[in-house]
Amino acid sequence: QKEVEQNSGPLSVPEGAIASLNCTYSDRGSQSFFWYRQYSGKSPELIMSIYSNGDKEDGRFTAQLNKASQYVSLLIRDSQPSDSATYLCAVNYGGSQGNLIFGKGTKLSVKP
Amino acid sequence: DAGVIQSPRHEVTEMGQEVTLRCKPISGHDYLFWYRQTMMRGLELLIYFNNNVPIDDSGMPEDRFSAKMPNASFSTLKIQPSEPRDSAVYFCASSGTEPYGYTFGSGTRLTVV
Numbered sequence: 384q385k386e387v388e389q390n391s392g393p394l395s396v397p398e399g400a401i402a403s404l405n406c407t408y409s410d411r412g413s414q415s416f417f418w419y420r421q422y423s424g425k426s427p428e429l430i431m432s433i434y435s436n437g438d439k440e441d442g443r444f445t446a447q448l449n450k451a452s453q454y455v456s457l458l459i460r461d462s463q464p465s466d467s468a469t470y471l472c473a474v475n476y477g478g479s480q481g482n483l484i485f486g487k488g489t490k491l492s493v494k495p
Numbered sequence: 496d497a498g499v500i501q502s503p504r505h506e507v508t509e510m511g512q513e514v515t516l517r518c519k520p521i522s523g524h525d526y527l528f529w530y531r532q533t534m535m536r537g538l539e540l541l542i543y544f545n546n547n548v549p550i551d552d553s554g555m556p557e558d559r560f561s562a563k564m565p566n567a568s569f570s571t572l573k574i575q576p577s578e579p580r581d582s583a584v585y586f587c588a589s590s591g592t593e594p595y596g597y598t599f600g601s602g603t604r605l606t607v608v
Contacts, residue, residue, distance in 0.1 A: 426599040487537035
């Protein structure tokens, strides 16, 4: 069974620190990886995508992918209280769009 | 672009009643997905369509659930009869052909009492 695992948290970091969110997946055939942010009571919002090994940076966000270890992470630099949300890792297991599996999410709390 | 539009935002109904949730995907997106989110199970894919055709409905919990997409701009998810365990947030999402991630609607919070 294809699974996406995340630590549910909560992960608490002080304002200005680096928040590190981690995700592992079970199927080596995975091709596309996504991070979504979900504020309480709101819908998931796509913030990062990564398709090849290595790092991808977008502003304060960096996604890291290691396919050999079946591991994907999200780093948030200079964390702000507005970053407090649940972060969902999603993995596309196949070539078609219908194979996106979501983890249950990690709740991040950034303390002022 | 107005994004993915779902209605209603909230629905409270009594057990045994029929519930219909509605979704308008982003214009030009040829994939449409229905998800259900609960604290215990997270986001679960119920069914998805490609070019208005249902592709995989293996996530639909039972025969009480049905979904249709009569055209490229409209889809419905129907629960008949509804049960308290159906209480959840139901999201509709759409995407283009490439695996660039999905755009979610604002969701429908369903409460069955």
